[in-house]
Amino acid sequence: MNDLTERQKFILTLVIHEYIRTATPVASQHLVARYKLDMSSATVRNELAVLTERGYLRQPHTSAGRVPTEEGYRYFVSRLIQATELPDSTRRMISHQFYQMRYDVEQWMRLAASILAHQSRAASLVTAPHPEKARLKHLELIATRGRQVLMVLVMVGGEIHQRILILSEPVGQDQLSQAAHHITTLYQGKDAEQIRTLRSLVEGLEADVVEWVLEEMEQVDSVVAGEVYLDGLTNVLSEPEFTASDEARRALKLLEEPTLLQDLLARTVLTHTPGGIQVLIGGEGTWEELRQCSIVLGSYGAPGVAVGTLGVLGPMRMSYGRAISVVRFMSNLLSDLVTETLMDDSAIKPEGEVSHE
Amino acid sequence: MNDLTERQKFILTLVIHEYIRTATPVASQHLVARYKLDMSSATVRNELAVLTERGYLRQPHTSAGRVPTEEGYRYFVSRLIQATELPDSTRRMISHQFYQMRYDVEQWMRLAASILAHQSRAASLVTAPHPEKARLKHLELIATRGRQVLMVLVMVGGEIHQRILILSEPVGQDQLSQAAHHITTLYQGKDAEQIRTLRSLVEGLEADVVEWVLEEMEQVDSVVAGEVYLDGLTNVLSEPEFTASDEARRALKLLEEPTLLQDLLARTVLTHTPGGIQVLIGGEGTWEELRQCSIVLGSYGAPGVAVGTLGVLGPMRMSYGRAISVVRFMSNLLSDLVTETLMDDSAIKPEGEVSHE
DNA sequence: TTTAGCACTCTCACTTCGAGAGTGCTAATT
DNA sequence: AATTAGCACTCTCGAAGTGAGAGTGCTAAA
DSSP states (O other): OOOOOHHHHHHHHHHHHHHHHHOSOBOHHHHHHHHTOSSOHHHHHHHHHHHHHHTSEEOSSTTSOBEEOHHHHHHIIIIIOOOOOOOHHHHHHHHHHHHHTTTOHHHHHHHHHHHHHHHHTSEEEEEOOEESSOBEEEEEEEEEETTEEEEEEEETTSOEEEEEEEOSSOOOHHHHHHHHHHHHHHHTTOBHHHHHHTGGGOOTHHHHHHHHHHHHHHHHHHOSSOOEEEEOHHHHHTSHHHHSSSHHHHHHHHHHOHHHHHHHHHHHHHTOOTTOEEEEEGGGGTOGGGTTEEEEEEEEEETTTEEEEEEEEEETTSOHHHHHHHHHHHHHHHHHHHIIIIIHHHHTSOSSOOOOO | OOOOOHHHHHHHHHHHHHHHHHOSOBOHHHHHHHHTOSSOHHHHHHHHHHHHHHTSEEOSSTTSOBEEOHHHHHHIIIIIOOOOOOOHHHHHHHHHHHHHTTTOHHHHHHHHHHHHHHHHTSEEEEEOOEESSOBEEEEEEEEEETTEEEEEEEETTSOEEEEEEEOSSOOOHHHHHHHHHHHHHHHTTOBHHHHHHTGGGOOTHHHHHHHHHHHHHHHHHHOSSOOEEEEOHHHHHTSHHHHSSSHHHHHHHHHHOHHHHHHHHHHHHHTOOTTOEEEEEGGGGTOGGGTTEEEEEEEEEETTTEEEEEEEEEETTSOHHHHHHHHHHHHHHHHHHHIIIIIHHHHTSOSSOOOOO
8 A cells, every 4th residue: 555656646636726726527638738737638647547546536427527535635634735824914914803802702703703704715613712610700799679680700711601590588789799799709710619619618698699600600611612603604605516405504504503513513622632723524424414514623722721613614625725724823813812811810810729818 | 456356365365375385386277276266277367367467476487377476475464464373382382491591681582593493494583682772780890910900891681791991000909899889889770871971970090990881881872783693594595496596695695794784673673663573575675685585573672671673584485474473472572571671670770860879 | 657549438518399287368158 | 247168379397319528548659
């Protein structure tokens, strides 16, 4: 089982490039003409025959050009693709947009999704940064009416969660504020587990509140990823291989289904090297709906503090070079932003240390 | 210009029903056979000819069945459609789901979008309840590091807005809390305008904070609608008239475009009678992208406190009866929920009255 | 090892054609 | 006067047929 010759690799690359460009089977003469190759079409044909035998290319029918197989794309992505970078001007423009709207995570996510979709001309998905373990930063209780209280939980990292509580009896705002302040000072910087062990520090109303806080925090912990932002779904629909069939519908349905999406991200994030880019081609045998699609995924964030996922979904015939470069760039950019905003923030309170008690 | 005879109305109704069901042109004999009519196909043909002349039906080509025109749908929706109700069991089931997750507006929105999409088998859109004028309920300031402060704004109605401030010099948490508390008591229940006139009550740090609060509140006021929740986009793709063409792509693109969506909702909400249902057929000459689509829109909320919009988007050939009934039901349900949660809440503080100062 | 030449295969666009669906009109019927 | 049977006419749609062209694989020569 020899590896491919240089020339074979070169031709495979050309075929993939050309197929991505035109979406039609690539013929030998076509390659020679378009890339002014120093060999005849017959030579190319011989090489194409080898690549077909190896399983990297296939023919839709006996006498048609070649089309890359899943294996072909995989070989290309893992061994042949050369790193490309976004043009400097584009990068500066994007950075600029993000730094314009400082500190608004939700806006960042939307912008990131929009830019990914636009640059890759595919559908994009971005999950909000999600702490591996939620840690309490600040608790606020606000009386609304009667026994009804709005609980606002600010996590280390700035995530905010709210919930309405129904108390067993009415409590005044002053008392609520005091309780919230007390709980905040006691448990600031702690995760759910730590708070649980220190639960006995409070009693009465405060104990009830701490229960709710724990419930909420555990719920946050149990979610694999933050909210998912999507964009550019219609980009996928405009691809020729999807206009007629209902493949597109199935693929997009996947993105509409929160469960499936969580599943997809969960499996991926687990096997993920931070900073690296993962490319899933043709659903990788697991996702029937994505048989004709590929996904380029990356992650971002400050490891140990908060991480998120981002990626683009397009037809298998997507421009991997462009997709990978934009995912990588956005991944780094968001990492910088998140780190800058959250990192020091959480470093104020190294774990296991109560400030003033 | 006489009105239609009863029989003509009846036949128009049948044609529309049948076309919605089958998506193919409706023939005279077909109607007689399927609905066991007491007349011959020739009679039906004569009536069809009249309806065609009046502009309610058209023929794709000389010898084909009839297809409703936009006018036909409009006549049907405004004069012929008989009010249908969701089955009682369905209604109970839906209500139950909402009351399960009490007081979580975001969840409600998602659920509402999901149910609308599912029940109408079309794409759905729901905007979060949005106060006509944001009124401050509670302000919180949380020190993060250095001169960086997290400002959390709780509005009357429970909406939460956050923003990171950069102060000119570091300020301790205690001082921040005190400032927040002071501002809260001063301006609780007030809208941006009222706060602006009472701005001179504070100075120094607090004055700066109030400026930021105002800035944020005015930004909230300037947005026409809250966040938009979408669901069931793929439902539209499965409709036969959209599988091949790129009409679907254009229509869905509209929903992806926040600007266009805002525009759509803005124009509609303005001309909207509360509690009523508005049906836009074929883009109504304004939205080129929706030429083949119809939209059924309703609004919900407590007038004067917070209102939102909800609706479904499908092909012109959508089941208006079902769509209208589900939109109306959800509109009422959400109104009840929102009123129940927010109404009394805002009634605590009738405007222009400072509690303890 | 490369290439020219050629026979062979398969697709695709185009045309033809007949069946069938559905209409509109006319004349007969109620 | 309204309804209906009968019928000629129109148009679509799918099937079948066809030729051009694209592209290959193979063979033999360079």
